[in-house]
Every structure is written in C-alpha cells, then in structure tokens.
Amino acid sequence: MSAHDIARARQILASAKRVTALTGAGVSAESGIPTFRDAQTGLWAQFDPMRLASPEGFRADPTLVWRWYAARRARVRAVEPNPAHRALAAAAPRFEQFTLITQNVDGLHARAGSRDAIELHGNILRTKCFDECGVVFESPEELPAGEPPRCPRCRAYLRPDVVWFGEMLDPAVLDRAERASAAADAMLVVGTSGLVYPAAGLPLAARRNGVPVLIVNPDESELDPIAEVCIRARAGEALPRLFAAD
Numbered sequence: 001m002s003a004h005d006i007a008r009a010r011q012i013l014a015s016a017k018r019v020t021a022l023t024g025a026g027v028s029a030e031s032g033i034p035t036f037r038d039a040q041t042g043l044w045a046q047f048d049p050m051r052l053a054s055p056e057g058f059r060a061d062p063t064l065v066w067r068w069y070a071a072r073r074a075r076v077r078a079v080e081p082n083p084a085h086r087a088l089a090a091a092a093p094r095f096e097q098f099t100l101i102t103q104n105v106d107g108l109h110a111r112a113g114s115r116d117a118i119e120l121h122g123n124i125l126r127t128k129c130f131d132e133c134g135v136v137f138e139s140p141e142e143l144p145a146g147e148p149p150r151c152p153r154c155r156a157y158l159r160p161d162v163v164w165f166g167e168m169l170d171p172a173v174l175d176r177a178e179r180a181s182a183a184a185d186a187m188l189v190v191g192t193s194g195l196v197y198p199a200a201g202l203p204l205a206a207r208r209n210g211v212p213v214l215i216v217n218p219d220e221s222e223l224d225p226i227a228e229v230c231i232r233a234r235a236g237e238a239l240p241r242l243f244a245a246d
C-alpha cells in the first residue's frame with residue numbers, strides 16, 4: 001500500500017460531500033468469511049456454490065441447500081466485524097451523504113454500526129417464503145422447525161432471503177444504489193472482483209458521470225482500469241488509514 005496512493009485517495013475523500021461505497025466479499029475476508037472466489041472450504045468443498053445458490057439447486061435438494069445456508073449463517077454469527085467494517089461505519093457521519101452498498105449477505109456492516117446499508121444481494125439472516133407469498137422472518141430465532149421449514153401461511157418451503165444465481169435483484173434496491181452511485185462526489189470500491197453485474201456496473205456508471213473511483217483490493221480486479229486510485233492492500237489495513245482523522 002503506497003503512502004502516495006493513500007494520500008491521493010484521502011485528498012479526494014476530503015473534498016467529497018457525497019460518498020458512495022460498494023463492498024464485496026473481500027471486506028469480510030479479515031473477519032474469517034471466505035470470499036466467493038476462494039475455494040469452498042471444508043465440508044462444502046465438494047459442492048458447487050453456483051448449484052447450491054440457485055432456485056434449481058433448492059428445488060433439487062431443499063434440505064441440502066437449507067443446511068448449507070444454516071452452516072453459513074452459523075459461521076457469520078460466530079465472527080465479528082473487522083476494522084474495515086468499523087472504519088466505514090465511523091466515517092459515514094463525516095459526510096453530507098454517505099451511502100453504503102454491499103454485495104455481501106453476511107450482515108456484518110449492520111453489526112459494525114452502518115445504518116441503512118443497501119444489501120443488493122439480500123441478507124442470509126432473513127428468511128422468506130419460496131413462493132413469495134409475503135411471509136418474511138427477520139431472524140433465524142423466529143423460524144419454525146424443519147430443514148427447510150414450511151411457510152406458516154401457504155405451506156411452501158421457506159428459503160434464505162438472498163439473491164440466487166439467475167434471479168433478479170429487487171428493482172427498488174438496485175434503483176437506490178444506482179442513484180447513490182450517480183450522485184456521488186467519490187465512489188469507494190472495496191473487496192470485490194467486479195465480476196458480477198449489476199453490482200459491478202455501479203462504479204462504471206459513476207465513472208461515466210465523472211465520479212472518481214477509489215479501489216481497495218490486495219489483488220487486481222475487473223474494475224481497476226476505471227480507478228482514479230488503486231490501493232493494493234487488505235481492507236482492514238487500508239480503510240482505517242483512509243479515514244483516519246488528520
């Protein structure tokens with residue numbers, strides 16, 4: 001992580017009134033949550049996430065998919081937000097407008113104190129009716145028994161309230177994210193490979209609107225070519241320095 005890059009990024013943030021941040025799995029890596037492009041570890045190594053995280057995969061084996069998500073939920077609840085999540089939460093009040101958009105479903109931004117994060121891909125701790133009859137459970141504690149449980153209203157299976165492969169994002173959620181990205185004075189992109197759309201399209205739209213894009217990622221990403229500054233560092237190291245008081 002070069003001091004020059006940090007200084008340049010801090011300068012851009014210092015003059016920004018409206019900041020939008022887009023985070024990906026990399027922001028939770030230092031909390032111990034594997035990223036998508038890391039090999040699936042342990043018990044689930046033999047399964048393909050593309051198959052499990054899909055309506056077809058759920059229909060084919062609801063119990064397997066339910067158990068996979070239950071294991072991921074347990075892992076998420078066993079870890080803590082890391083300095084990157086906390087730096088983003090602490091920085092928000094310093095700006096006229098700070099919008100946090102995340103691709104992550106782990107809820108760690110909220111646990112770090114970020115309010116009103118835009119969860120593009122949903123939240124693994126929330127559960128909904130597979131047939132979308134309107135039943136939603138905000139926390140796993142409320143869930144009826146069963147693997148998966150049945151919807152109390154229509155008796156369809158319940159499923160995690162996350163966006164699966166092949167599913168559309170909630171248009172209202174995406175619209176809010178698009179508006180925040182276009183209206184920003186600076187856009188911070190942390191811990192994403194930039195491979196998955198429409199999320200990866202948000203920084204591109206910002207750049208087209210002349211918004212400087214700042215990337216924090218220890219590795220190269222698809223979005224690097226549009227970045228004003230690429231900070232080659234882990235989020236937990238870089239973000240506290242990026243937002244440190246003068």
Ligand code: OAD
Nearest residue numbers: 024025026029035036037103191192193196217219234235
């Ligand atoms: P990926 O696993 O594709 O990318 C994670 C990025 O984080 C990579 O570019 C890593 O280099 C970077 N990274 C790793 N450790 C880091 C650290 N300590 N600090 C900062 N960056 C780090 O995850 P996403 O880009 O988030 O979609 O994947 C996007 C979407 O693909 C996910 O939301 C999911 C998946 O399909 C859905 O669930 C719909």
